[in-house]
Amino acid sequence: xxxxxxxxxxxxxxxxxxxxxxxxxxxxxxxxxxxxxxxxxxxxxxxxxxxxxxxxxxxxxxxxxxxxxxxxxxxxxxxxxxxxxxxxxxxxxxxxxxxxxxxxxxxxxxxxxxxxxxxxxxxxxxxxxxxxxxxxxxxxxxxxxxxxxxxxxxxxxxxxxxxxxxxxxxxxxxxxxxxxxxxxxxxxxxxxxxxxxxxxxxxxxxxxxxxxxxxxxxxxxxxxxxxxxxxxxxxxxxxxxxxxxxxxxxxxxxxxxxxxxxxxxxxxxxxxxxxxxxxxxxxxxxxxxxxxxxxxxxxxxxxxxxxxxxxxxxxxxxxxxxxxxxxxxxxxxxxxxxxxxxxxxxxxxxxxxxxxxxxxxxxxxxxxxxxxxxxxxxxxxxxxxxxxxxxxxxxxxxxxxxxxxxxxxxxxxxxxxxxxxxxxxxxxxxxxxxxxxxxxxxxxxxxxxxxxxxxxxxxxxxxxxxxxxxxxxxxxxxxxxxxxxxxxxxxxxxxxxxxxxxxxxxxxxxxxxxxxxxxxxxxxxxxxxxxxxxxxxxxxxxxxxxxxxxxxxxxxxxxxxxxxxxxxxxxxxxxxxxxxxxxxxxxxxxxxxxxxxxxxxxxxxxxxxxxxxxxxxxxxxxxxxxxxxxxxxxxxxxxxxxxxxxxxxxxxxxxxxxxxxxxxxxxxxxxxxxxxxxxxxxxxxxxxxxxxxxxxxxxxxxxxxxxxxxxxxxxxxxxxxxxxxxxxxxxxxxxxxxxxxxxxxxxxxxxxxxxxxxxxxxxxxxxxxxxxxx
Amino acid sequence: xxxxxxxxxxxxxxxxxxxxxxxxxxxxxxxxxxxxxxxxxxxxxxxxxxxxxxxxxxxxxxxxxxxxxxxxxxxxxxxxxxxxxxxxxxxxxxxxxxxxxxxxxxxxxxxxxxxxxxxxxxxxxxxxxxxxxxxxxxxxxxxxxxxxxxxxxxxxxxxxxxxxxxxxxxxxxxxxxxxxxxxxxxxxxxxxxxxxxxxxxxxxxxxxx
Numbered sequence: 002x003x004x005x006x007x008x009x010x011x012x013x014x015x016x017x018x019x020x021x022x023x024x025x026x027x028x029x030x031x032x033x034x035x036x037x038x039x040x041x042x043x044x045x046x047x048x049x050x051x052x053x054x055x056x057x058x059x060x061x062x063x064x065x066x067x068x069x070x071x072x073x074x075x076x077x078x079x080x081x082x083x084x085x086x087x088x089x090x091x092x093x094x095x096x097x098x099x100x101x102x103x104x105x106x107x108x109x110x111x112x113x114x115x116x117x118x119x120x121x122x123x124x125x126x127x128x129x130x131x132x133x134x135x136x137x138x139x140x141x142x143x144x145x146x147x148x149x150x151x152x153x154x155x156x157x158x159x160x161x162x163x164x165x166x167x168x169x170x171x172x173x174x175x176x177x178x179x180x181x182x183x184x185x186x187x188x189x190x191x192x193x194x195x196x197x198x199x200x201x202x203x204x205x206x207x208x209x210x211x212x213x214x215x216x217x218x219x220x221x222x223x224x225x226x227x228x229x230x231x232x233x234x235x236x237x238x239x240x241x242x243x244x245x246x247x248x249x250x251x252x253x254x255x256x257x258x259x260x261x262x263x264x265x266x267x268x269x270x271x272x273x274x275x276x277x278x279x280x281x282x283x284x285x286x287x288x289x290x291x292x293x294x295x296x297x298x299x300x301x302x303x304x305x306x307x308x309x310x311x312x313x314x315x316x317x318x319x320x321x322x323x324x325x326x327x328x329x330x331x332x333x334x335x336x337x338x339x340x341x342x343x344x345x346x347x348x349x350x351x352x353x354x355x356x357x358x359x360x361x362x363x364x365x366x367x368x369x370x371x372x373x374x375x376x377x378x379x380x381x382x383x384x385x386x387x388x389x390x391x392x393x394x395x396x397x398x399x400x401x402x403x404x405x406x407x408x409x410x411x412x413x414x415x416x417x418x419x420x421x422x423x424x425x426x427x428x429x430x431x432x433x434x435x436x437x438x439x440x441x442x443x444x445x446x447x448x449x450x451x452x453x454x455x456x457x458x459x460x461x462x463x464x465x466x467x468x469x470x471x472x473x474x475x476x477x478x479x480x481x482x483x484x485x486x487x488x489x490x491x492x493x494x495x496x497x498x499x500x501x502x503x504x505x506x507x508x509x510x511x512x513x514x515x516x517x518x519x520x521x522x523x524x525x526x527x528x529x530x531x532x533x534x535x536x537x538x539x540x541x542x543x544x545x546x547x548x549x550x551x552x553x554x555x556x557x558x559x560x561x562x563x564x565x566x567x568x569x570x571x572x573x574x575x576x577x578x579x580x581x582x583x584x585x586x587x588x589x590x591x592x593x594x595x596x597x598x599x600x601x602x603x604x605x606x607x608x609x610x611x612x613x614x615x616x617x618x619x620x621x622x623x624x625x626x627x628x629x630x631x632x633x634x635x636x637x638x639x640x641x642x643x644x645x646x647x648x649x650x651x652x653x654x655x656x657x658x659x660x661x662x663x664x665x666x667x668x669x670x671x672x673x674x675x676x677x678x679x680x681x682x683x684x685x686x687x688x689x690x691x692x693x694x695x696x697x698x699x700x701x702x703x704x705x706x707x708x709x710x711x712x713x714x715x716x717x718x719x720x721x722x723x724x725x726x727x728x729x730x731x732x733x734x735x736x737x738x739x740x741x742x743x744x745x746x747x748x749x750x751x752x753x754x755x756x757x758x759x760x761x762x763x764x765x766x767x768x769x770x771x772x773x774x775x
Numbered sequence: 776x777x778x779x780x781x782x783x784x785x786x787x788x789x790x791x792x793x794x795x796x797x798x799x800x801x802x803x804x805x806x807x808x809x810x811x812x813x814x815x816x817x818x819x820x821x822x823x824x825x826x827x828x829x830x831x832x833x834x835x836x837x838x839x840x841x842x843x844x845x846x847x848x849x850x851x852x853x854x855x856x857x858x859x860x861x862x863x864x865x866x867x868x869x870x871x872x873x874x875x876x877x878x879x880x881x882x883x884x885x886x887x888x889x890x891x892x893x894x895x896x897x898x899x900x901x902x903x904x905x906x907x908x909x910x911x912x913x914x915x916x917x918x919x920x921x922x923x924x925x926x927x928x929x930x931x932x933x934x935x936x937x938x939x940x941x942x943x944x945x946x947x948x949x950x951x952x953x954x955x956x957x958x959x960x961x962x963x964x965x966x967x968x969x970x971x972x973x974x975x976x977x978x979x980x981x982x983x984x
Contacts, residue, residue: 049916262924
């Protein structure tokens with residue numbers, strides 16, 4: 002597992018401290034009293050009353066506002082920056098550019114590539130050229146307009162399909178090929194020869210933008226040579242590491258606070274250049290600086306899901322046995338190395354039993370903003386191809402698509418070396434129970450008369466697994482247990498909206514019998530809380546829950562030692578029940594926690610928990626099957642998603658309320674990926690992004706989601722995965738959504754839409770093309 | 776956007792434009808209404824940096840402020856008055872994170888200049904609590920887990936409050952339409968719908984208002 006963990010995107014480029022092994026691993030829960038119940042969030046009051054202070058709400062005395070000047074061209078050399086005009090503008094307190102002493106720092110990308118913070122060659126629209134700090138944001142924006150930049154505009158390429166063509170401008174020395182990854186098992190040609198049916202299809206998924214509601218940015222403040230950042234982030238420790246590296250500061254001198262944050266979806270796993278720029282402006286002015294991007298800027302330079310061009314050839318026998326997959330993909334992580342093809346082929350390699358698989362991934366540069374990890378990197382793209390292909394194969398051999406999937410369920414990971422088994426494979430149950438609850442067979446059979454008018458209905462299914470989602474070390478948690486029966490939970494993890502704080506309070510409550518109201522949580526602050534990896538990869542619950550449990554075990558061990566003195570018994574004989582310590586052999590021997598003499602004297606017990614290792618040679622992955630029904634207007638090409646059912650196997654359900662909420666959210670995002678969202682770059686004339694706002698880049702609204710989404714947890718006991726038995730949910734739930742819709746549209750219309758988004762424009766074209774064919 | 780909201784917006788523009796014109800004086804009025812005759816007097820231009828006096832009525836409190844005429848109501852509420860329950864999402868009327876009530880109706884604070892808001896009753900999220908007690912919509916959002924990251928939530932709550940003040944018993948379709956001007960990237964819409972229905976119940980049980 003070591004090498005695989007090192008490759009995980011959410012910790013890429015981070016120095017990972019190793020946490021010691023926990024002194025004891027708690028045994029899996031038998032029954033639970035708090036865990037699994039639908040509990041409203043512990044921080045709900047703060048969030049609905051407005052008292053929660055998000056990083057963008059932070060305001061400090063004497064604070065200035067920062068703004069960044071960005072290159073308007075997709076590819077240009079900065080020849081001269083004249084900031085003199087800006088410096089004279091009212092309210093301006095600092096202007097910095099690449100020439101400014103101290104601002105001449107390197108900015109690291111993946112694979113050791115570095116550029117300057119203020120790049121000399123701007124390789125995408127929106128690259129940072131200069132920055133300003135002023136008394137108000139309005140004055141800062143005014144000043145930006147007075148900075149004169151002499152650009153040498155260079156030829157560009159923004160379409161990754163053309164990036165490797167001869168004569169196309171090179172974005173980096175050595176050409177536009179970032180890298181190529183190949184994978185092969187079995188004998189693919191032989192596999193196709195054995196097949197009764199072989200199909201081949203091309204698929205394309207468009208670039209999707211995270212656009213979390215809270216803008217990217219931070220407030221930066223120096224106290225001498227110590228820097229404090231209030232950053233909207235998924236991981237305070239990853240921000241600390243990167244900022245310390247770029248500015249050459251000791252880790253201890255960079256404190257990052259991120260108590261609340263307004264969404265990230267992978268785009269806030271790391272700091273941005275804006276973080277460094279805010280720190281530099283604050284240093285230069287000796288005043289705190291608030292620098293949050295505008296919405297338009299977030300379309301340019303804080304990540305995206307790479308656009309993917311995929312080809313999939315697949316063979317199947319008449320009985321539904323898959324014989325071979327041959328997959329290739331050309332994708333782009335933008336203008337810098339950013340894992341453009343990362344994990345795109347994973348589902349093809351691992352989701353269904355198939356002995357012969359070959360994949361080839363080609364990552365190229367284009368003059369567009371670099372990608373950042375986006376909710377289940379690679380998976381929704383690969384799923385788009387694989388799940389539509391499964392649908393087509395099922396039809397070709399006249400088999401129900403659910404049946405075909407059921408025929409090919411693995412119990413071990415085929416793509417990993419040594420074929421380690423999954424701790425649980427919930428896929429079969431997800432398909433069977435999901436289909437039953439959805440009424441799949443009946444809905445599928447419903448044949449509509451051909452002359453019924455222009456409204457068609459159809460149902461579709463798709464499945465998925467998530468490559469990570471098992472969590473793992475490192476993580477450290479401290480639980481402070483007071484003798485009045487209240488506790489403080491101290492952990493470094495961010496709560497990005499998934500309910501981390503609530504669920505960890507529930508774990509403490511379960512273990513120590515403390516009502517959640519008496520648990521105070523301190524989290525996401527490198528100055529005061531313990532090390533945690535960023536909240537991403539759907540690994541926060543399976544990473545932190547066992548760690549919190551371990552900390553509670555440490556508390557109990559110390560508590561029992563103290564109580565054993567009073568009760569004159571052996572500590573190992575004691576157990577905790579609500580606010581009492583009881584002897585399990587002689588239940589009459591008991592006492593209130595508050596009466597334990599040593600505890601009264603000490604006042605508090607400090608329990609430390611470490612995240613133990615994952616099971617060796619086993620894989621912990623969540624699974625999903627989703628079913629949906631759509632209605633298509635054959636005249637307008639409009640698609641209405643009528644209902645959705647998500648059967649999700651993510652191990653133990655920790656909190657039914659937050660579980661269901663994640664399911665709704667993942668499906669909503671999948672609907673966006675499938676039918677509304679596309680980043681449009683003007684490839685022919687300007688190379689600029691033309692839909693840099695929520696009006697032109699359409700997120701699903703309240704009117705675009707079906708009124709009925711059914712969340713159906715398929716809860717399998719998984720005592721091996723970790724001591725909480727929980728697996729990740731946030732990412733697996735968005736993986737099969739889009740292809741499930743595409744398959745339902747095919748069922749409704751007989752038209753296969755292989756490109757995202759399936760908007761009226763595309764669908765009308767496809768429907769009309771098919772009419773012409775006939 | 777539904778018809779009701781559009782009508783509301785038109786009405787808001789009417790109201791606020793009047794306030795704006797009063798402030799700018801008659802000279803500005805001619806230019807704003809689009810007259811092209813050569814005899815048109817030059818409009819008075821207030822340059823950036825020059826401050827105007829304005830009195831804002833927010834959550835029942837009067838705030839007398841010196842502001843630049845170009846400052847948005849959103850900027851003044853958040854950054855000058857520190858009422859950060861009103862969030863910033865796009866500053867161009869697309870996401871609804873900055874939704875406040877203007878004379879009881881939900882509006883995007885980013886699309887209103889602070890100078891236009893003179894004399895108008897403004898309610899922000901903070902104005903929905905009584906002391907520390909949550910209002911019905913806030914309570915319903917808690918019970919139904921109608922948020923994840925919570926950043927769009929203040930706007931969602933204000934939109935729901937505005938909806939329920941005009942339509943105390945909305946159907947699910949009316950709720951979906953009424954809430955469609957507020958984006959939630961976490962995608963918690965189904966829970967938001969439930970929360971709005973629940974809030975309607977709580978309000979009715981309390982005797983409306």
